[in-house]
Amino acid sequence: xxxxxxxxxxxxxxxxxxxxxxxxxxxxxxxxxxxxxxxxxxxxxxxxxxxxxxxxxxxxxxxxxxxxxxxxxxxxxxxxxxxxxxxxxxxxxxxxxx
Numbered sequence: 001x002x003x004x005x006x007x008x009x010x011x012x013x014x015x016x017x018x019x020x021x022x023x024x025x026x027x028x029x030x031x032x033x034x035x036x037x038x039x040x041x042x043x044x045x046x047x048x049x050x051x052x053x054x055x056x057x058x059x060x061x062x063x064x065x066x067x068x069x070x071x072x073x074x075x076x077x078x079x080x081x082x083x084x085x086x087x088x089x090x091x092x093x094x095x096x097x098x
Contacts, residue, residue: 002036002044002062002069011068046071 003011015029032053037045046056059074072080 001065002071003067007067008033 012030015026018026034047034050036047036050039045054071054073055076056071056073057075061072061074061077063070063072
């Protein structure tokens, strides 16, 4: 996940407030977080460690998810999306109007 700074601060506070039985997940989310920078042309520079953690091999997909972004390996995302499209739409969308 990629957060704008204000949204990261909110997310970090929610994670930090979790009980001790979630300590390892707190470590995973907070301990592996990294700031990323933009270069002179507006590209986000993602460290090799974060690319490896996300499984990004070559091409990437950046999805806006409301308050945060998701960064996916393009091939992995295409496969997951195709799998989801084959399944029935979740019940929460039955009364949803497009």
